[in-house]
Amino acid sequence: MNIDVSGITVGYGKEIILEKLSFSFEGPGLIQILGPNGAGKSTLLKTIIGLIKPIDGHIVINNEDVTGDPRRAGRYIGYVPQVTSIQETYYPVTLKELVECCYLLKKKWPRLYISKDEEKIIKDALLFVGLPRSVWNKCFWDLSGGQKQRGYIARALVSNPDILLMDEPFSNIDPNGKMDLAERISRLSKRKLIIVTSHDPMLLLKYTNKILLLNRRIYIYGDPHEVLSKEVAEKIYGKALIEVKEHLHIIDSHF
Numbered sequence: 706m707n708i709d710v711s712g713i714t715v716g717y718g719k720e721i722i723l724e725k726l727s728f729s730f731e732g733p734g735l736i737q738i739l740g741p742n743g744a745g746k747s748t749l750l751k752t753i754i755g756l757i758k759p760i761d762g763h764i765v766i767n768n769e770d771v772t773g774d775p776r777r778a779g780r781y782i783g784y785v786p787q788v789t790s791i792q793e794t795y796y797p798v799t800l801k802e803l804v805e806c807c808y809l810l811k812k813k814w815p816r817l818y819i820s821k822d823e824e825k826i827i828k829d830a831l832l833f834v835g836l837p838r839s840v841w842n843k844c845f846w847d848l849s850g851g852q853k854q855r856g857y858i859a860r861a862l863v864s865n866p867d868i869l870l871m872d873e874p875f876s877n878i879d880p881n882g883k884m885d886l887a888e889r890i891s892r893l894s895k896r897k898l899i900i901v902t903s904h905d906p907m908l909l910l911k912y913t914n915k916i917l918l919l920n921r922r923i924y925i926y927g928d929p930h931e932v933l934s935k936e937v938a939e940k941i942y943g944k945a946l947i948e949v950k951e952h953l954h955i956i957d958s959h960f
């Protein structure tokens with residue numbers, strides 16, 4: 706499995722958010738995308754999955770050009786969107802149905818029938834993300850923020866994609882849950898390519914292969930120890946970065 710983002714420029718109307726951004730990675734592993742609010746992290750993930758077409762540049766996944774084509778990109782990529790309380794569009798669906806629907810959409814034929822083995826894939830995905838059976842048949846929109854977040858991860862996992870994009874998967878999860886989820890993500894990264902955006906690099910640092918530090922048109926991509934040096938992080942976080950003994954702190958985060 707491989708990803709090659711080459712020279713993408715992305716904007717909304719006349720406003721350019723990302724400019725000539727390139728990075729590539731091969732094999733299973735974990736990439737963290739870090740940067741302040743409004744840096745363009747979600748925009749980059751949406752561009753990789755094809756929901757936004759870049760003004761310039763290409764996205765190549767598993768040696769296939771998928772630029773601006775969510776159907777093609779979706780063959781290889783599972784996407785966990787950033788959960789905010791405002792973006793919800795209510796439609797009646799239970800948690801299990803939401804995950805099932807995604808499975809059926811990716812499946813070839815027959816699409817209306819779920820065998821016992823397939824049922825097990827769906828249940829395993831729900832259990833893997835730590836969602837107990839007691840909430841499987843609840844209306845998805847009545848779940849807590851953290852449960853919804855986990856539901857979105859199960860939905861992305863169920864089609865067994867090579868690559869998983871996760872937009873702030875820790876944002877609604879409680880402290881114990883964060884450690885637990887980080888451990889699950891690290892396990893997945895042994896066999897998949899995981900790209901995670903986050904405001905807390907510490908949670909996944911020991912499992913991270915590469916970091917992309919991003920602030921709009923400025924970015925740095927490299928090994929964690931290179932990217933998280935004081936000089937480099939300062940360029941991105943400016944005054945939000947403070948040094949306490951040998952550790953660097955970004956507002957709430959620390960590394």
Ligand SMILES: Nc1ncnc2c1ncn2[C@@H]1O[C@H](COP(=O)(O)OP(=O)(O)OP(=O)(O)O)[C@@H](O)[C@H]1O
Pocket residue numbers: 717722740741742743744745746747748749787
């Ligand atoms: N649909 C849109 N139309 C116009 N501008 C947008 C749109 N989506 C995002 N933007 C703008 O693009 C910039 C980058 O937004 P983006 O959501 O990618 O940032 P982010 O790094 O994910 O931030 P956060 O940490 O808050 O999630 C912001 O200035 C935002 O206002």
Ligand SMILES: [Mg+2]
Pocket residue numbers: 746747748787872
């Ligand atoms: Mg975002």
